[in-house]
Amino acid sequence: MVGLSNSEKLILLFLYNWERPIRAGDLFQTLRKEYNFDRSRQTLHSLVKKLRKNELISWEPHRLVRLTEIGKEHALHITWHMHLLENYFQETLDLKAVVRRKEALRLTPIVSCEFIDAITKFHQDDCELKEAIKAGNLCTEESKALEEGGYSE
Numbered sequence: 001m002v003g004l005s006n007s008e009k010l011i012l013l014f015l016y017n018w019e020r021p022i023r024a025g026d027l028f029q030t031l032r033k034e035y036n037f038d039r040s041r042q043t044l045h046s047l048v049k050k051l052r053k054n055e056l057i058s059w060e061p062h063r064l065v066r067l068t069e070i071g072k073e074h075a076l077h078i079t080w081h082m083h084l085l086e087n088y089f090q091e092t093l094d095l096k097a098v099v100r101r102k103e104a105l106r107l108t109p110i111v112s113c114e115f116i117d118a119i120t121k122f123h124q125d126d127c128e129l130k131e132a133i134k135a136g137n138l139c140t141e142e143s144k145a146l147e148e149g150g151y152s153e
């Protein structure tokens with residue numbers, strides 16, 4: 001996850017939750033409408049190409065955009081961050097569901113694994129996110145690696 005821009009994280013987050021391949025044009029429309037994506041079509045195009053170069057997604061012109069296996073891991077990790085943020089808001093603040101989602105979406109690309117780790121205590125064990133355990137492990141691994149200074153970009 002280190003080295004990904006906020007917009008790239010948003011794209012991965014979206015693709016994970018969309019759960020199926022998507023046309024590049026539809027990706028742009030849906031990101032704008034539902035993920036507060038405020039960049040141009042051209043910017044999205046270069047972000048998609050960059051994600052492909054880093055082997056996080058596969059895509060050819062006129063073909064569908066889809067997550068690779070490595071892409072899926074990153075996307076799950078980001079999904080976990082958003083899930084815990086929403087959960088934290090739900091447990092601690094009096095906010096409407098739609099506001100919780102909007103704020104979580106805004107914060108997800110910028111919060112650290114360390115922060116997520118600190119709010120995990122508000123999370124219930126009976127989680128509806130089907131890959132919660134795997135996601136939690138990805139998060140722990142990354143915060144450990146960061147603590148040890150193991151990542152170089």
Ligand SMILES: [Zn+2]
Binds near residue numbers: 124126127129
């Ligand atoms: Zn949960």
Ligand SMILES: [Zn+2]
Binds near residue numbers: 112
């Ligand atoms: Zn994390």
